[in-house]
Amino acid sequence: MKLKLSENWTKKLLSYPETGMGYQRVDIVLKSGQVIKNIIVLNAEELVLPEEYAELRVEDVSDLIVQKK
Amino acid sequence: MPYKLTTDQINKLISQPETGMGYQYVEAKMSNYSSFKGVVLNGEVFIPDIRVEKIMGFRSLNYSAILNEAEQAGQVRDLKVISKGQLHLGEKFFAKSAKAPASEAPITETKEDEVFKRYSPYRNDRRVTSDGGLLPGTYTTTEEDSHNVKTGKEAMDRYALPSDDPAIYVFTIQPPEKTRVRVGIVEPANNKPGGGVEVIFEDGSPRKTVTGLDTIPAE
Numbered sequence: 001m002k003l004k005l006s007e008n009w010t011k012k013l014l015s016y017p018e019t020g021m022g023y024q025r026v027d028i029v030l031k032s033g034q035v036i037k038n039i040i041v042l043n044a045e046e047l048v049l050p051e052e053y054a055e056l057r058v059e060d061v062s063d064l065i066v067q068k069k
Numbered sequence: 070m071p072y073k074l075t076t077d078q079i080n081k082l083i084s085q086p087e088t089g090m091g092y093q094y095v096e097a098k099m100s101n102y103s104s105f106k107g108v109v110l111n112g113e114v115f116i117p118d119i120r121v122e123k124i125m126g127f128r129s130l131n132y133s134a135i136l137n138e139a140e141q142a143g144q145v146r147d148l149k150v151i152s153k154g155q156l157h158l159g160e161k162f163f164a165k166s167a168k169a170p171a172s173e174a175p176i177t178e179t180k181e182d183e184v185f186k187r188y189s190p191y192r193n194d195r196r197v198t199s200d201g202g203l204l205p206g207t208y209t210t211t212e213e214d215s216h217n218v219k220t221g222k223e224a225m226d227r228y229a230l231p232s233d234d235p236a237i238y239v240f241t242i243q244p245p246e247k248t249r250v251r252v253g254i255v256e257p258a259n260n261k262p263g264g265g266v267e268v269i270f271e272d273g274s275p276r277k278t279v280t281g282l283d284t285i286p287a288e
Contacts, residue, residue, distance in 0.1 A: 014195055017206020020258065021228045021267065022189050022196075022236070040231045040259075044195045048231065 001054050003047040009064060013044040016066040029063040030056075038067070071139040072097075072115045078148055083112045083175070085150045094156045098147040106156050111169060114139050115148070121158050136173070171208070171253030171267040178247040184212040185242040185268055188224035190234035192282060197240055200276035207270050209242055211252075214266035221287045227265035229258040235288065240281040244274040 005013075019025045022043060028036040040048040041064075049056060074082070088094045093109045097117070105117035114136060187194070187209045196207040203209075210228065218224045221235025230236055249271040255263035 010195065014204055017269070018196065018208050020255070021187065021208040021210070021230055022191070022194070023231050042232050043189075043191045043193075 001049050001051060002042075003049055003056060003058060005041070005045050005047060005061075006058055009058070009061070010045045013041060013064065013066065019067065025067040027065040027067065028061055029065065030060050031062045032060070070120065071135050072144045073136070073139045073142045074109070074113055074115060074145060074148070075142040078142075078145065079113050082109055082148065082150065088150075088153050094151050094153060094158075095148045096151050096155075097145050097149075100144050100146050102146075106151065108156075108158060109148070110135065112175070115145055118156060118158060169253050170256050171251040171269045174251040174253040176249050176251055176271055179244050179250055181246040183244070183246075185209040185244070186212055186215040187240040187242060187279075188215075188218065188221070188228060188230070188236035189238045189240065190221070190230070190232045190236045192238055194238065194240065197279050198273075198276070201279045202276045203242060203270050203274040203279060205271065205273040207273060209240075209268045209270065211266050211268060215239075217265065218285070220285055224285075226261050227255065227263070228267065229255050229261040229263040231259040237284050237287055238281070239283040239285060240279050241283070242270075242274055242279050244270070244278050248272070248274060 013024060013026075016024065024041045024044065026039055026041055028039055028047070030036070036053065042048060082093060082095075085093065093112070094106070095109050095115065096104065096106050097115055098104050105119070107115055107117040108121060109115050116135075187197075187207070196204050198204060218227055221237035224230065224236040225232070228236070251269040251271060253267055255265045255267045257263045
């Protein structure tokens with residue numbers, strides 16, 4: 001499933017290099033303290049999440065950490 | 070065991086011609102005063118000839134793995150590039166391993182009138198700025214490599230793109246001479262084979278250097 005990010009997250013992601021053409025890999029830090037590792041972001045605006053995170057909302061995100069390739 | 074080289078040794082080697090694409094034959098004097106002939110990959114890692122087949126004969130061992138396995142710099146005392154006739158190694162090994170991804174490649178500069186392409190599933194590609202530039206750290210490919218791509222699906226496979234949507238939008242980048250880039254080969258990723266040429270624009274590309282949008286068929 002895909003989760004559309006708000007513009008402030010997109011702005012942050014665009015300040016970091018890509019992982020490959022058109023995408024980045026990130027660790028998602030949730031406000032609960034949980035970290036979801038190694039998630040793809042397409043075009044700096046869409047998180048590609050496993051089904052188990054179908055309930056996740058963008059408001060739950062505390063930080064996005066762009067992985068170095 | 071492969072050996073990483075010092076910055077001085079790397080600078081010395083990259084000022085000299087290659088033996089083949091991505092490698093040089095050398096004679097190395099080691100810190101323990103032994104001496105080996107062997108090969109240097111990408112100007113930065115030395116493999117003694119007696120270790121070449123063991124290290125590079127594995128089908129899946131790529132350049133990243135060789136670098137990870139390499140001894141830290143300092144074991145090699147001195148290096149001298151030797152001619153191709155002074156050493157006979159299976160060059161098939163080097164052609165394979167020299168294919169490092171762009172993220173591990175040294176920075177080079179673009180030439181005058183060089184052209185690059187970027188494939189995207191998105192008409193509103195966020196890495197292309199509103200004034201027609203590229204943001205720092207943006208991936209593209211060479212115009213030459215783009216000739217291998219006729220459809221959005223082929224672009225997804227060749228550049229290992231993770232999106233479900235075919236990359237049917239094509240941007241053309243004509244950066245100024247001496248724009249800083251890293252050039253490498255796309256590694257398999259995202260269940261795609263890769264294998265295309267990838268070029269990272271280290272500092273991006275200035276305004277009015279990106280044109281398009283062209284479109285190609287999805288399949």
